[in-house]
Amino acid sequence: MSRYPKIPVLVYHKIAEPSDYDANPNTCVTPSNFENQMKLLTLLGYRTADPAEYLKARLGLPARLPEKPFLITFDDAFESAFTRALPILKKSGFSAVLFMVSSGFGRNAFWDGEDANSPNRLLKPDELKALKDEGWCIGSHGVRHKNFAQLDAPALAEEAAKSRTELELALGSEVSWFAYPYGAYTPAAKRALAEAGYKIGFATEDGDGEIFAVPRRIISGKSGFFNFALRLRQAGKKSIL
Numbered sequence: 001m002s003r004y005p006k007i008p009v010l011v012y013h014k015i016a017e018p019s020d021y022d023a024n025p026n027t028c029v030t031p032s033n034f035e036n037q038m039k040l041l042t043l044l045g046y047r048t049a050d051p052a053e054y055l056k057a058r059l060g061l062p063a064r065l066p067e068k069p070f071l072i073t074f075d076d077a078f079e080s081a082f083t084r085a086l087p088i089l090k091k092s093g094f095s096a097v098l099f100m101v102s103s104g105f106g107r108n109a110f111w112d113g114e115d116a117n118s119p120n121r122l123l124k125p126d127e128l129k130a131l132k133d134e135g136w137c138i139g140s141h142g143v144r145h146k147n148f149a150q151l152d153a154p155a156l157a158e159e160a161a162k163s164r165t166e167l168e169l170a171l172g173s174e175v176s177w178f179a180y181p182y183g184a185y186t187p188a189a190k191r192a193l194a195e196a197g198y199k200i201g202f203a204t205e206d207g208d209g210e211i212f213a214v215p216r217r218i219i220s221g222k223s224g225f226f227n228f229a230l231r232l233r234q235a236g237k238k239s240i241l
């Protein structure tokens, strides 16, 4: 196994107070907790890596990285990434990577059965573009938030390729990063990403460390301050498999 730098990758979903609309309240990290977590990272000397440089490092190429690099990722592309997370991240000089469900623009989290009136809607195309203009990396999270471990080869190929095309159309630029819905992947899912032209794929806790199953640590609403620090430490260790 090739060696690559210890770079923690964190996963968030909603930056919001949980409400009755949330199918899983643990997907909500409150804005104040999120801000405290970013302050802790800043105090510990962490800085977000430029995604292109991060990718080079993962591929074993020379890369320009901060002394203590890490990545923040948002799955599903809830509006709160734009309205709540962006202003907090800008204060720390941090950027992020956001993975969008390509059929989800302006909708709710339909795959979780969330109410159409949920205040936690998904981003609209102009908001997605605005995040890109802020320097965020935009990746795909599939077309319909399907579990990639349960799809056959044609469905995998369609989800991988169509979501990429739809997001590229919305953004007017290349999309080459991917995060598996539910963090679920198989060898066939990894092959489908490679064949669709992606450069990197992210799982969650069970990622095997290869370029199409990079592990990430989920930061949930349950994570207290101590637990957050612990998960950050674990994330750094897990990435040198």
Ligand SMILES: [Zn+2]
Pocket (backbone or CB within 6 Å): 075, 076, 141, 145, 180, 181, 182
């Ligand atoms: Zn998701």
